[in-house]
Amino acid sequence: MFQGLDKMDDCWVLVVDDSSLMRQLLLSSLKQVCKVSAVESAEQAIDVCRDAQPDLVLMDWVLEGMSGIEACKKMQRIPELSEIPVIFVTSNTSEANQELCWEAGAVDFVPKPIVPKTLQNRVKTHLKYKRQTDLLKQYSFVDGLTGIYNRRFFDLEIVRLLKQASRLQQPFAAMMLDIDFFKKYNDEYGHLKGDDVLRQVATALKQQVKRPIDTVFRYGGEEFVVLLPNTAKKGAKIIAEQLVAAVKNLCIENRGSPLEVVTVSVGLAFLAEGEYCDTTQLLHRADSALYNAKDTGRNKYTVFV
Numbered sequence: 001m002f003q004g005l006d007k008m009d010d011c012w013v014l015v016v017d018d019s020s021l022m023r024q025l026l027l028s029s030l031k032q033v034c035k036v037s038a039v040e041s042a043e044q045a046i047d048v049c050r051d052a053q054p055d056l057v058l059m060d061w062v063l064e065g066m067s068g069i070e071a072c073k074k075m076q077r078i079p080e081l082s083e084i085p086v087i088f089v090t091s092n093t094s095e096a097n098q099e100l101c102w103e104a105g106a107v108d109f110v111p112k113p114i115v116p117k118t119l120q121n122r123v124k125t126h127l128k129y130k131r132q133t134d135l136l137k138q139y140s141f142v143d144g145l146t147g148i149y150n151r152r153f154f155d156l157e158i159v160r161l162l163k164q165a166s167r168l169q170q171p172f173a174a175m176m177l178d179i180d181f182f183k184k185y186n187d188e189y190g191h192l193k194g195d196d197v198l199r200q201v202a203t204a205l206k207q208q209v210k211r212p213i214d215t216v217f218r219y220g221g222e223e224f225v226v227l228l229p230n231t232a233k234k235g236a237k238i239i240a241e242q243l244v245a246a247v248k249n250l251c252i253e254n255r256g257s258p259l260e261v262v263t264v265s266v267g268l269a270f271l272a273e274g275e276y277c278d279t280t281q282l283l284h285r286a287d288s289a290l291y292n293a294k295d296t297g298r299n300k301y302t303v304f305v
């Protein structure tokens, strides 16, 4: 499973340093290992990471403006950045500084003056570890049939995301989706064709949720869940409408449905800023909205009230 992980050419390290001399030194040392680019400030680094997530950040400790430690802490609080490993580059390796570095959530530190060979090996080790973790996640958290995240990952993610929404006082939206008249589809066209529909529906749903932190899960059978962190009612309703339309627009014939094509029903539940509920309560709300959508005609979304 882990063959080929020593090849790092396609990994990307972001260097954050306000000294152009250090940037040059770090860039030239690391370009023999992987792709590497550099920015001058922590603020720029966070912007770059939000746009495209590097595999690792090599962060100077002392920076003008936001310090390396502050930046690392901030990244931990931003869901889509919290899993990017950060290595500090520092000339002060006192015990107290090392403590700060671990507390901020860094995975390692490299002492100055830089020894290129040591830097390269530390970076290689962390890149390899990151790739192994990513690969393991991919294998254990991805549904074999549809290629989207599975129930196991959902069970972990929902707990983390709900805590995060509560801590950051952000709104949160969850949708429960169910394919309409799917039993009839299987009966009419057979299970293999049914599997094909599940794949196509999963792909269509995934295409509609575009922010990196929005996630689609196969919850089980012909049920899916979509989680939209930091999304308020208005935005979530638009997405729900798009999901319903996207599946209908696949135009997959279903003679067993009065609608004649494969459709989904969606139940939508929200948490307002500062509101908290646990996974069971949230899913119960989404599920009850879903049944409302089923009862009132299918091929639509309904909001839990």
Ligand SMILES: Nc1nc2c(ncn2[C@@H]2O[C@H](COP(=O)(O)OP(=O)(O)OP(=O)(O)O)[C@@H](O)[C@H]2O)c(=O)[nH]1
Pocket: 145, 178, 179, 180, 181, 182, 183, 184, 186, 190, 191, 192, 193, 194, 195, 198, 220, 221, 222, 294
């Ligand atoms: N092909 C296929 N079918 C599945 C899979 N998982 C669940 N199903 C089928 O999905 C169907 C779900 O049926 P029901 O729960 O009665 O729901 P429905 O027919 O969609 O009816 P409504 O939800 O009320 O519109 C069952 O026939 C299951 O066998 C799968 O992995 N592959």
